[in-house]
Amino acid sequence: MRPLSVVVALAALLSFAPAPPSAVAGTATVTPAEFESCLLEKINDARAAVGARRLIMASDTTGDTRAWSRWMAYNTFRHTTTSERYAILPDGAFTAGENIAWWSDAGLPDCSKIHTMFIGSSGHKANILKSNWRYVALGAYVDNSKGWWVTEIFFDANGYSPECDGTFCDDDGSMFEADIEKIAAAGITTGCNPPTSDRFCLYDHVTRGQMAAFLTRALNLSDRGSIDFTDDDNSPFEADIERMAAAGITKGCNPPTNDRFCPDQRVTRGQMAAFLARALGLSDRGSVDFVDDEGSVHEAEIEMMAAAGITMGCNPPANDRFCPNDYVTRGQMAAFLARGLDL
Ligand SMILES: [Ca+2]
Ligand SMILES: [Ca+2]
Ligand SMILES: [Ca+2]
Numbered sequence: 001m002r003p004l005s006v007v008v009a010l011a012a013l014l015s016f017a018p019a020p021p022s023a024v025a026g027t028a029t030v031t032p033a034e035f036e037s038c039l040l041e042k043i044n045d046a047r048a049a050v051g052a053r054r055l056i057m058a059s060d061t062t063g064d065t066r067a068w069s070r071w072m073a074y075n076t077f078r079h080t081t082t083s084e085r086y087a088i089l090p091d092g093a094f095t096a097g098e099n100i101a102w103w104s105d106a107g108l109p110d111c112s113k114i115h116t117m118f119i120g121s122s123g124h125k126a127n128i129l130k131s132n133w134r135y136v137a138l139g140a141y142v143d144n145s146k147g148w149w150v151t152e153i154f155f156d157a158n159g160y161s162p163e164c165d166g167t168f169c170d171d172d173g174s175m176f177e178a179d180i181e182k183i184a185a186a187g188i189t190t191g192c193n194p195p196t197s198d199r200f201c202l203y204d205h206v207t208r209g210q211m212a213a214f215l216t217r218a219l220n221l222s223d224r225g226s227i228d229f230t231d232d233d234n235s236p237f238e239a240d241i242e243r244m245a246a247a248g249i250t251k252g253c254n255p256p257t258n259d260r261f262c263p264d265q266r267v268t269r270g271q272m273a274a275f276l277a278r279a280l281g282l283s284d285r286g287s288v289d290f291v292d293d294e295g296s297v298h299e300a301e302i303e304m305m306a307a308a309g310i311t312m313g314c315n316p317p318a319n320d321r322f323c324p325n326d327y328v329t330r331g332q333m334a335a336f337l338a339r340g341l342d343l
Helices: 032-049 059-074 082-088 112-119 122-129 177-185 208-219 238-246 269-280 299-307 330-340
Strands: 005-008 093-103 135-143 147-157
Touching (some): 032 135, 082 093, 093 112, 112 147, 122 147, 177 330, 208 330, 269 299
Parallel strands (some): 005 093
C-alpha cells in the first residue's frame, strides 16, 4: 500500500445555527446528491477564479464518502485515518486532502453556507484551490435532527476515470436528473460546458437570455419577427430572444418603453411562471393559492402553473409557498419544462 501524502485541514468546521424558528426551517429540502452537486460547482468556480483546473467528481466513491459523513453524524466529528481514506478512494490514489464540516440546521437551501465556511478558513481553502488535485470525492449526509454533515476528499490518482450516469455527470443522483435527461433527449439543452458538455450546472441560475434559448428550442420557435431590442445585440441569444418576442412570450424588461430585454438578468420563479404561462397558453387558475405570492404581479400565472401541475410549491411537504422572488435554477427549469411539455 502506497502511503498517502495527506493534507488535512483540521480546523473544526462546526456551526451551530440558531434554533430553527419552526419545524419546517429545520427540514431538509434538498437531497445529498444536490448538496454534492452544489459543492462541486462552487469548488470549481473557486478554482476557475484562480486558474486551477476543474475537478472531476469521483462519482463511484460517493456512497463511501456519504457513509463517512453519516458515520460522523452518529459517532465523532473527525477526519478519516489514512486507512479509512484508502478504503474510500479508488485504487491508484496517491495524494489527498480532506475537508469536513457540520452545520446544525438541516433546512439549508443549498451548500452555500458550508462552502463559504470552508473558503473562510485558510486550510480548507487551500485544499479547495490546490493546483495538483484532479478529482474530488464528495459525500453529504442530512438528518433533520442533526443537520448537514459534509466530507470533501481532494485527490489525484493514476489510471482512474470515474463513470457518470446518463448524459451529464454533475446531476448524478439528483432529484432533477430524470427531468434533465428528458429535456436533453428533447434537444432543449446540451449542457453548460461546451464542447465537452458533460455537465448541466443544475445549481446555476437561469438568465433571461438562456431562458429564451430554452423556450425557443422547447417550442420550436422559428419566426424572428420584427422586434429588435437595443441591449441584446452582442448576446449569443439575440435570435432566440427575438423569436420569443415574436411569439408574444416577452415584451421586454423596461415597461412601458420595452426597448430592452436585459438578457443577463437572472430569472425569478415568478417571472418564470409568467414566461411559461404565456409560452404554454395557460389560463386556468385552478384552486391552489400560495401564501407568499399575494401582491406579486405574477400571482395569476403562478396559480396557472400550479393548476397545470407544473409546480407544487417550494417548501415540501407543506408546499403552501411558491418563493416567487427566488431565482430559478437550471435544475428547477428542467423540471418545469419537462412537466409543462409533458416530456
Ligand atoms: Ca447524470
Ligand atoms: Ca437587438
Ligand atoms: Ca396567493
